Amino acid sequence: MKAIIIDDEPRARNLLQKMLAEINNISLEVFTAKNLLEGIALIEKEQPKLVFLDIEMPEHSGLEIFNFIKAPVNFKIIFTTAYNQYAIEAFKQNAVDYLLKPIDIDELEKAVEKAQKLISSERLTHQIEDLSKALQKIAINKIALEVPKGILFVAHDDILYFEADGMYTNVFLKNGDKKLICKPLKIFVEQLQEEDLFFKCHRSYLVNLQYVVEFSRKDGDQLIMSNQKSVPISKSNKENFLKVVQQIFG
Known part of the structure; x- marks a missing residue:
């Protein structure tokens, strides 16, 4: 010194x-x-x-x-x-x-x-x-996911959807990985509520609209994601979803 x-x-x-x-x-x-x-x-x-x-x-x-x-x-x-x-x-x-x-x-x-x-x-x-x-600065376009070995900073664009699992949440990523996070879904809903591309389609799901490839009425209303997984959409959220789609895609 x-x-x-x-x-x-x-x-x-x-x-x-x-x-x-x-x-x-x-x-x-x-x-x-x-x-x-x-x-x-x-x-x-x-x-x-x-x-x-x-x-x-x-x-x-x-x-x-x-x-x-x-x-x-x-x-x-x-x-x-x-x-x-x-x-x-x-x-x-x-x-x-x-x-x-x-x-x-x-x-x-x-x-x-x-x-x-x-x-x-x-x-x-x-x-x-x-x-x-x-x-x-990282948080502007990323979210922190607490995993067992530390904290994973994931870009919003790399997240397909969130799935509630009791008091935990499964996070499905674009690269095919699935991360189990010890936080309830509502935490992520609150964190991403200002992000227009994230939409809560069901009480158990929060999806990234970038990766919704199809809205299907087969076997009940569902959203088909880019990983070919089906995500349910509740009746109360279906109309909101269609309005959002109309706003984004005209």
Whole structure:
């Protein structure tokens, strides 16, 4: 993890760098800068996760950092100073911690560990957000089927029909596979209710109209699917089906 020390005193920079190297279980690649503007240039170049920032410096105080930094801010700040009157102002700047000079090694270790936890937590949050966005993109034209070995993401176009099987549902796919899903049919009816090509023809069936090849009155009203399987259509849904067909095919 990259860290930057911004302090106008060479001795303070060197001492803090040495102390950081002595902390167990923490590996930091440390860079140093002698004033705020030099530090900001280094931040933009190295993209650190952690910045140790002195407050009392010539020209610009460390508290002015957000006057120069461009959003978004992707690092945590630990302020370092010999003056405790800056503590409240430092925390207004969303600092992780505030260390008084001379810095105590135990306090330094606690501050770094606190920063690491925050960084890890934010990284996990970002990963979850990225995964959610990716899955939302997938969900535009796909549906998630929970199978025994995991989750199968199936394109709507690859589904022939759904068949209720008690509290389970059989999903018949274009490639000839049949998947038994441990969810009732009504779950899929709700998920696909905005999809015009899926039609609930019977209390036990939800069909993809793309794969209906025939409406047959032989042996009762039935829909013949592209896999040559017959799917019943209830009387209450027959008229709706014929209306849908009329709308789609004119």
